[in-house]
Amino acid sequence: MLLDLPFVAVGLIAVIGLGAMIAKKNLIKVILGLGLLEGAVNLFLVAVGYRQDGIAPIFTNAPEGVMVMPTVQALTLTAIVIGVATLALLLTMAMAIHRHYKTLNVERIVKLKG
Amino acid sequence: MKKIVRTAARLLYPFAFIYGAYIVLHGHLTPGGGFQGGAVIATGFALMLAAHGPGELSGIFKRAALNICEVAGLLIFVLAGFGGLTHGRAFLFNWLANAGGLFGHSVAHGPNPGDLNTGGLVPLLNIAVGLEVLGALSLIIYYMMTFANHIEEGGPDDAA
């Protein structure tokens, strides 16, 4: 039961992130919603790699026993790096838009439509 | 206030650098590695940039230095990958492992605290990634802080 807790957290964070992306009017909050969604996916990846009573997957000096899965941790790290780049790019774009449009309201950033 | 912050920043940033360098160099032995260590080092840059403002810093805090750091890291990584090809192996083959010399020691069997001089290509790639990340993250902060001066007004349309 306790082991399912991370997955409940994943669901909660993902729903909050999705909600922020769809419902929030401020572009920064929309981008942060994406950040939350990314956090949820990363937490999911780490959580599925967890083994009960597992130890860190370092083979040097390792005692007997189960190890947590190392691949998902590598995936998470890569996903975090990509997430940093994505968020940096998106926030820079938001700054540029604010500079030219003088607003961050997604309903008013609609010069391209139709 | 300004003076206190600046002095504190100048005192603190070497610690961030050293801790980050430790994480980068021990990446093949302990949790951590290039990205984590590079990010820690970048916090030192962020501290200095926040305390002094991007225009007033010199030496390693200049944009050009950070840029070179980033490019050097990327090039080391790619060239290390191509290094495998010259030995008739696949791209990113660990051609330094067990070859003697830098990072070339064999890993001792049995429980041991770990030897920094092992791992072959892995610590080299960690260092490359660390350089790249510290450069890139610092540049992101740098550009965001100096954004107003670096975004030019768009001219007339000239798609091409």
Add this chain to the structure above:
Amino acid sequence: MVFAFSLQSGSGVWHPLVWLAAFAVAAIIARVVLGFGRGSRKTGGDHVKPFLSGNEELDEERIHVRASNLYWGYLEAMKGYYRRLTALHTGNVADYLLWLFGVLAIMIVVGLAT
């Protein structure tokens, strides 16, 4: 062999080179027909100018039919369709995301139901 270059569709066939040959023949016929015209036709002078019921010729800027005037009848007839369709293209990035999540949700629900 021309027929070596024919494209089979399973129920039909298409010879591009035969088509090209037919096109060339048609072009030659057209040129021959053009050759029947009177060689003594006068060029230059007032009679080659467009006759606009005796009015002065408009300047070049105004002769050219602009893009918005083309297909006016079609657009007028389809007015209702286009009003609804352009209403969907709001330009609001939150709406774009909503469509993505909507299609995803439909796919998951349909997939799990079948």
Add this chain to the structure above:
Amino acid sequence: MSTFFGGLDNHLPALLVGVPLLFAFLMPLAERVHRRLTDILAVTGMGLTSLCGVLLAIRVFTTGAVGYAFGAASPDEMLPPDSGGVPVRILFTVDALGAFMVLIISVVGLATLVYSVTREDRHGEKATFYALFLLLTAGVSGMVATGDLFNLFVFLEISSLAGAALVAVRMDRGVAVEAALKYALLSATGGLLFLLGVALLYTQYGSLNIAFIARELRMTGLDTVAVALLAVPMAMKCGAVPMHFWMPDAYSRAPAGVTAFLVVSSQCAMYVLFRSLFTLFHRRLDLAMFGWFVIALGVLSMFIGVTMAIPQKDVKRLMAYHAISQSGYMLLGVGVGLAVLGKPELLDAYGRKAMAGGIFHIMNHALYKGLLFLTAGAVIYRTGQRDLNNLGGLGHQMGWTMLCFMAGALAIAGIPPFNGFASKFLLYESVFRFNPFLSIIAILVSVLTLASFMKVFHSMFMGPRLPRFAEVREAPLPMVVSMGVLAVLVILGGLFPTVVVEHIIEPAVVALLEQSEYIQTVMER
């Protein structure tokens, strides 16, 4: 195996990604040395990448699928002896379909980069532009070459980020940034959903290799969710209605050379969609349902794309809606193939031909739509006008551009003897036997496409020589050369479609259909 280039030909899949990365990272250094050096390095880098791509494609089409194990002692050691039959390394697997996409990337990438050499270097941003362009090349090449799902996600994100940054490269008073933001936000969300799907697969099968998962697949409830999570974001990235909204924004505001290459990038997303449906889930999929899903997306895209294009006034936005419409043809063709996949007699009767039409259309679309965007870019470059209402009479001055535009416009409308007709011919006749109604829609859409390009042709090139464009000259030489190369390919593809279909398209269709061959490339060596 021949060993020219000192055995480097065994490393072509790695070079395909490594070379553009190396040259991209050299750009900031080159900029410090000399300004012209960036131009030379960029063209060299892209040329070498294209060379690798073409050589790799030739190799795949002559000797079959090529695998590449990164970090291994020998590049073709797919399964290390101590791995217990699980592929643990990052593997590249290039089969005929992948090679087909690599070929498109090589040709269009080189043409668009040469075209982009003419953009003037304001504020020293050109090195950044080239670096991003080469990164985008590396991203899309990796997407089509990799056999590893997580690797696929990484390349997807590289191409999305580089593409979005390239869209924003001209600030355009913030409008280009708005377009780029929409593109980046949707791509990043789609990428995360894709990653979630990959995670769901990894938890069950303990590997990220496409071939391994395809062999082990049991189609549990989680897998059903994973199919949707993999397929829907990719459908969004290739511009399927109703998730196409970002496409006209991004395509119309990017520089023309970038737009032409973004078309290829979208088609690589379509490749991932086909790859995941056919190779990954093939055996356990509810084929009729997913076939109709792809067909429905295709028909919607075709119709809504073309009808939205007709009233547009911005020339590149109009063409962007046509890109959506043309993607519909590819989805339709391959969707028909997917729908009859379980019925061998129908598959042989018309399914294969429909898929051949759809896949042939990917190549044709990349060529003629790239060409059209480049001609539009040349006109905008010379006149500074993108509104069709303000253009006119340019045929007098820009003759070569006009000829190239005509080749592209007739090809997209499916007029013989251009390449668009050849693939549409295959589609019409085979889809007609599947469902006549779909075929009629496809023909109607072609007619509307022709109508809409008549409008563009008339308002850009026809009419009297306008006084305010008296100074306008023919486009610069690099632009004309790259447009000319694409135009010649468009015409050759239309005159000798059989050669292309036999040697490139049919193997690609077989590669999609024969899941076991893909698995064998990795699992049994």
